[in-house]
Every structure is written in structure tokens, then in C-alpha cells.
Amino acid sequence: MIVAARRRVETMEENRGKLIAAGRKAFVSAGYAAASMDELTASVGLTRGALYHNFGDKKGLLAAVVAQVDGEMAARARTASADAGDDWEQLLAEGAAYIAMALDPEVRRIVLLDGPAFLGDPSHWPSQNACLQATKQAVGKLIADGIMKNADIEAAARLLCGAALNAALWVADSDDPQSALPKAIDAFRLMAEGFLSEKR
Amino acid sequence: MIVAARRRVETMEENRGKLIAAGRKAFVSAGYAAASMDELTASVGLTRGALYHNFGDKKGLLAAVVAQVDGEMAARARTASADAGDDWEQLLAEGAAYIAMALDPEVRRIVLLDGPAFLGDPSHWPSQNACLQATKQAVGKLIADGIMKNADIEAAARLLCGAALNAALWVADSDDPQSALPKAIDAFRLMAEGFLSEKR
DNA sequence: CAGTTTCACATACGCAGCGTATATTAAACT
DNA sequence: AGTTTAATATACGCTGCGTATGTGAAACTG
Numbered sequence: 001m002i003v004a005a006r007r008r009v010e011t012m013e014e015n016r017g018k019l020i021a022a023g024r025k026a027f028v029s030a031g032y033a034a035a036s037m038d039e040l041t042a043s044v045g046l047t048r049g050a051l052y053h054n055f056g057d058k059k060g061l062l063a064a065v066v067a068q069v070d071g072e073m074a075a076r077a078r079t080a081s082a083d084a085g086d087d088w089e090q091l092l093a094e095g096a097a098y099i100a101m102a103l104d105p106e107v108r109r110i111v112l113l114d115g116p117a118f119l120g121d122p123s124h125w126p127s128q129n130a131c132l133q134a135t136k137q138a139v140g141k142l143i144a145d146g147i148m149k150n151a152d153i154e155a156a157a158r159l160l161c162g163a164a165l166n167a168a169l170w171v172a173d174s175d176d177p178q179s180a181l182p183k184a185i186d187a188f189r190l191m192a193e194g195f196l197s198e199k200r
Numbered sequence: 201m202i203v204a205a206r207r208r209v210e211t212m213e214e215n216r217g218k219l220i221a222a223g224r225k226a227f228v229s230a231g232y233a234a235a236s237m238d239e240l241t242a243s244v245g246l247t248r249g250a251l252y253h254n255f256g257d258k259k260g261l262l263a264a265v266v267a268q269v270d271g272e273m274a275a276r277a278r279t280a281s282a283d284a285g286d287d288w289e290q291l292l293a294e295g296a297a298y299i300a301m302a303l304d305p306e307v308r309r310i311v312l313l314d315g316p317a318f319l320g321d322p323s324h325w326p327s328q329n330a331c332l333q334a335t336k337q338a339v340g341k342l343i344a345d346g347i348m349k350n351a352d353i354e355a356a357a358r359l360l361c362g363a364a365l366n367a368a369l370w371v372a373d374s375d376d377p378q379s380a381l382p383k384a385i386d387a388f389r390l391m392a393e394g395f396l397s398e399k400r
Numbered sequence: 401c402a403g404t405t406t407c408a409c410a411t412a413c414g415c416a417g418c419g420t421a422t423a424t425t426a427a428a429c430t
Numbered sequence: 431a432g433t434t435t436a437a438t439a440t441a442c443g444c445t446g447c448g449t450a451t452g453t454g455a456a457a458c459t460g
Contacts, residue, residue: 037417052420113317118231121372167362170362191395194390195390249409
């Protein structure tokens, strides 16, 4: 059967997708700096021409890849906190989810290491770092409801996120990640409770 | 006056020092990846020959630079905690000191961003990340004395350090670092108290 | 103190990779 | 059908890393 000629936008979307997928693979295995754009594009049957047309430069592809992975992180976090009890438990569940996520090499390498190093601070990313966004929102509500002590929202969110993600890097790099994970999560819950109001 | 012929080791030490100093400058202004070893060595009147002889490769220089900056961080942290009250206050003072340190571009760019991205997890650095080491020791003592709740030492240290350093990155990148700094430190103290034993 | 060795560093070379300028070809208009 | 547009390919130059080789001065040696 003769396939109808593909429309331009279709193939372009498809090629963008291919390149982003290839980027995820390449960046995670070689790291952003060492990833070759020639190899990457060839691996999906394209050339650097397509890359530079679609993403401007190498950084542009990284940004697109980060945005995609970041979006997936947000989805996973929502799922994790969905069946937690109250708002506070939801925050803890999200934190635990982020710690677990960093066991994923894509998250670790691309979002936590190369992202900040080559794209700058996550809070300025166009994709808005998922962890930060979700945490900030949760913290805002908890403080408003008097469940959390009155700290600066941004600062508290950043501390919680930073703690979770950094602990995650430790877990991932430890000798026995599977046994380190619960320790990290336990400690996280303990520490986060510092933010809880006394009267609760 | 005729200067006595310099001994070999002397000049070598001096050249190593020059290269490390040049590395600090170059890495902080351009970032590790974009720093040119040709420019860097030329800026101190040497060539890449000296670099590769002394440090093996580009990464070797980064490691040396990281070790130096890391050492200075440790010294600053000790000074900061020296005149704090009890052990717990010392831990908090150290944390606050680390948050303040990340306002230093060298610390931020070299130790917090490029270091982990290109040398791997700080806990495996030969220089042993100063923040982690100091925090682990402090936490160990506090738990042994029953001042802190019984969490995993590594995990707790990693969380505290991660929170402090990540908050520091936020402070450094915020619109008004000087006003963000106290907010970050306040929130840090609050959160850290989650680790305090009830009975205290 | 002349001869020899060592080694810290310079010079020279090859190769890989990024970005850009130009070419091509198929889809989209008219 | 002819023309334009634009998505991708091709071709080029430049920069930069790492290595192989050269060199001269300090460090041994008898």
C-alpha cells in the first residue's frame, strides 16, 4: 500500500522525538560534555544538520532532554503523593519519591548533575524544576494552614528538595543502594519534621 | 645580584601552584568544560607540557583545584564553629557557614557544580568533601551523646550537607542574595531541629 | 669539575568535535 | 506546472585535547 506523503510537521515532530530520545541515551552513558553530536544524530539516521535546525546547539538539546525527564519526574511525584494521607504526609511522600527517583540514572546524570552544571540553577530553567515547583506549592499550603512553622517558603522548599536530591545522589553512589535508600528516607522524614509546628 | 640557581623541586612546586591558581580563575569564569588549557597555561607563562606533566590531564587539574578550595572550606567551617556554644550549636554554625560559603563563586562553580559533574560524587573524592567529613563527625558525636535522634549517620550528614549546599546555590542565584541568606540560614536551623531528641 | 643522566617542560602532530555556511530536495503554496 | 519555503544533508574551518618527541638545565658520578 502506498503511504500518503508524510506532512512536514509530522516528520519534524518525529525527528525531534528521535533526537531527544538519542540525547537521553547519550547523555546518560557518556555525560553531556563527552557525548558526540555526530554519533548521537547518526544513531537515529540523521545528521547534525537536523540537530542544529531543531535545537540551535548542543545545549538546546540538553535543555529539551532535561525538560522531558523533568516532566516525567513531576508525574511520578504526583503519583507517589496521591494516596498519602494529609498534606503533610503528601509532602513527605513526594520527598521520598524524589529520593527514590535519583536511583534512575537519567534523573541523576541529566537532571541532577549535568543540568545544573551546564544550564545553570534549576529554578531558572524554562521547564521549572519539577521537584522545586511541587515542593514550593506544598510548603506554601502547609505554612498557610499552620501545619508547618513559619519559614520562608522558597528557602524551605529549596532545603527540602536539596536534601532529598542530594541524599539521593548518595544513595545512588553508595555500595548498597537498596539498603541505603530506606535509611535516607527515614532520615529525611525525621529532619523534615523540624518544620512541623509544635502545637500540632 | 646573582640569584642562586633555583632547585628543581622549588620551581616545580611554584609551577604547580601557578597552574592551580590559574585553574581557579579559568574554571570559575568559563566553567570547567569551556576552559582552554592553552590559554590557562599561557596565562602563567607555561605551556600545556607543564600541565600534562604535573596533573596528567585536564581532569587532574580540576581535582587539584577542587582539593585546594575544599581544604579552604574546611578551614572556614572550623573557624565558624569554633566560638559556637555546645556541639549542637557547632553543627548549626557549620551549616550556616557552608550556606554562606556558596556565595563565593569559586566554591559554587568549582566545588558544587563542576566537581560533582566531572569528578563524580564528592564522597569519593580523594580530598573527601570537607562539608561531608565535618558534618559526619559532628553528627556521629551528637547521636552518641543522645542529643540527636538515632538516624543513620551517613544519611543524616548527607541530608544536612545537601540541604545547606543546595540552599546555598539558591541564595547565590537569587535576585537578592544578601536578603536570601538569612532566610536560608533560619530555615536550615529550623529543619535541622527535626533531628533533635525530644527529651533534650 | 668534566661527563653523564635525569626530568621538568616545550614543541610538534594528529584527531575529534562543534558550529556555520552552503547545497539539496521534497512539501507547500499559487 | 512553476515557484517558494524550509527541513535536513554536506562541506569547511577552527579550536582544543592528548601524545609523542625534543631540549636544556639541574642533579648525580667518580
